[in-house]
Amino acid sequence: MRVLPELVLTPEGLETGRAVLITDGRIAGVQAAGAAQPGDERLPGKALLPGGVNTHNHTFQSLLRGLGDDLDFMGWRDRVLYPFSQRLDREGIKIGAAFAFAELLLHGATTCVDFFYLQDEGNENAEAVIEAAREVGIRLVLARTFYDWDGAPKRYREAPADAARRTRELISAHRHDPTCVVQPAPHSAHGASSAMIRAGWEVAEAEDTRFHIHVAEGQYEGERTLKEHGATPIRYLDRLGVLGPRMIGVHCVWLDDEEIALMGARGAALSYCPSSNMFLGDGITRVPELLRAGVRIGLGTDGGCTNNRHSVFEEMRMTSLLQRVRLLDGTALSAERAFAMGTRGGAEILGLETGAIARGQLADLVAVDLEDPSLHPRNDLLKSVVYAMSARAVTDAWVHGRRVVADRRLATLDQARLMARVREVTKGWAV
Numbered sequence: 538m539r540v541l542p543e544l545v546l547t548p549e550g551l552e553t554g555r556a557v558l559i560t561d562g563r564i565a566g567v568q569a570a571g572a573a574q575p576g577d578e579r580l581p582g583k584a585l586l587p588g589g590v591n592t593h594n595h596t597f598q599s600l601l602r603g604l605g606d607d608l609d610f611m612g613w614r615d616r617v618l619y620p621f622s623q624r625l626d627r628e629g630i631k632i633g634a635a636f637a638f639a640e641l642l643l644h645g646a647t648t649c650v651d652f653f654y655l656q657d658e659g660n661e662n663a664e665a666v667i668e669a670a671r672e673v674g675i676r677l678v679l680a681r682t683f684y685d686w687d688g689a690p691k692r693y694r695e696a697p698a699d700a701a702r703r704t705r706e707l708i709s710a711h712r713h714d715p716t717c718v719v720q721p722a723p724h725s726a727h728g729a730s731s732a733m734i735r736a737g738w739e740v741a742e743a744e745d746t747r748f749h750i751h752v753a754e755g756q757y758e759g760e761r762t763l764k765e766h767g768a769t770p771i772r773y774l775d776r777l778g779v780l781g782p783r784m785i786g787v788h789c790v791w792l793d794d795e796e797i798a799l800m801g802a803r804g805a806a807l808s809y810c811p812s813s814n815m816f817l818g819d820g821i822t823r824v825p826e827l828l829r830a831g832v833r834i835g836l837g838t839d840g841g842c843t844n845n846r847h848s849v850f851e852e853m854r855m856t857s858l859l860q861r862v863r864l865l866d867g868t869a870l871s872a873e874r875a876f877a878m879g880t881r882g883g884a885e886i887l888g889l890e891t892g893a894i895a896r897g898q899l900a901d902l903v904a905v906d907l908e909d910p911s912l913h914p915r916n917d918l919l920k921s922v923v924y925a926m927s928a929r930a931v932t933d934a935w936v937h938g939r940r941v942v943a944d945r946r947l948a949t950l951d952q953a954r955l956m957a958r959v960r961e962v963t964k965g966w967a968v
C-alpha cells in the first residue's frame with residue numbers, strides 16, 4: 538500500500554510529492570510519488586505525521602473521569618481511585634481500556650503504555666486489556682504492575698514471586714505479538730517493597746525488556762522514602778541496583794541535582810506527564826536539566842482522570858510551556874524538542890521502532906487536515922502542530938499499517954456503541 542499525503546514529516550523535514558510505502562506493518566520506503574498505482578491512498582490537503590507515543594497511562598482510569606477532579610491526590614486516591622476501581626469486573630476493565638485507546642487514537646496517539654495494576658492475582662485482566670488494544674487497533678505496551686503495599690486494595694496486590702512468574706508468562710505469551718509488548722512495572726517506592734522492585738527488575742533483566750516505575754511524583758514521596766529506606770527515591774533505586782538503561786522512571790518531579798546527574802550517569806529514562814503533574818498539583822519536572830544530564834525522555838498523558846485529556850500533542854505543548862513559566866524563558870524548550878519527545882523519543886525509551894516516518898520503522902501514522910484553522914497560516918507546520926493544533930485536525934490514523942481512524946471516526950469498531958457501553962458501566966457513579 539502507498540499513502541500519498543500533500544506533506545509528509547520525515548526526519549529530513551517536511552516533504553512534498555512523496556509516497557509512503559507500507560508493507561507488513563512497516564514503512565518500506567518514502568519515495569517520489571510518480572505515477573498513480575492501484576490501491577494508492579491519496580490524502581490531498583493533509584499532512585502525514587508519525588503517530589504520538591504515549592509512554593504512561595492507566596486505561597481503566599478513563600472511566601473515573603469527572604468523579605474527583607478537584608480533590609487533592611490523597612482525597613482522589615481514597616475517595617475515587619480505590620473504591621471505584623473495585624467496581625470493575627473484567628468486562629469493565631476491557632471497556633475502560635477500549636475507551637482510553639479509542640480517545641487516544643482519535644487524538645493522534647498510535648502507541649500507548651498501560652501501566653496496569655488490577656491483576657486479581659492473575660493475567661486474565663491484563664489479557665482483556667490486550668484484547669481491547671487489538672480490537673481498537675492501538676499499539677500497546679502492557680506494563681504489568683508489581684504491587685505489594687498492604688494499604689492498597691487487595692486486587693492490586695501480589696507476592697513478588699507470583700508477580701514475577703505471571704509477568705514472565707505474559708511476556709512469553711506475547712513475544713511474537715506484532716502490536717503488543719509486555720514489560721514489568723514495579724509500582725513505586727511506596728507501592729512496592731524492595732523485594733518487589735528487585736523482582737520487577739530481575740524480570741526485565743531475564744527477559745531483556747525495559748521496566749517502568751513511578752518515581753518522586755509528589756513532594757511527600759522523597760521524605761517518605763528517605764524515612765523508610767534512608768535515601769531519596771533515585772538514590773534508593775540506585776542502592777537497589779535497578780537504576781540503569783532499562784528503567785523508565787515516571788514523573789521524576791522532585792529530584793535534587795545529584796539525583797538528576799545520577800539518572801543521567803546510569804542511563805535511565807523518564808516518562809514525563811506534564812498535564813497530570815499540573816492536574817494533581819505535583820510540581821514541575823526539571824526537563825532541561827534532565828536533558829543536559831543525558832536522560833532520555835518520552836511523554837505520557839497518565840490516566841484519563843488525572844489530566845483529563847488524552848492527547849500526546851497536548852503533552853508536547855505543555856512540556857514546552859511549563860518550562861517557560863518555571864524558567865521565565867521563552868526559549869526554554871523548543872517545539873522540535875517537545876515533538877521528538879512525544880514521538881521517536883518515547884518510542885526509543887520503550888524499545889519500539891516507531892515514532893518516525895522512515896524506512897524500516899513501524900507504520901504508525903497520523904494524518905492532519907491542513908485546512909483546519911488551527912494550522913493556519915502555513916508557516917512552520919511542526920511548530921503549529923505542537924503549539925496550535927486542535928485535536929479536531931486529526932483525521933486519520935494507521936497502526937502497524939492498519940487503518941484505525943478514518944475521517945475522525947474509529948474505523949475498527951462502532952464508536953457510538955463503545956460510548957454507550959462506557960455510560961452503562963459508569964451509570965450511577967458519584968462521589
Ligand SMILES: [Zn+2]
Binds near residue numbers: 593751840
Ligand atoms: Zn501513573
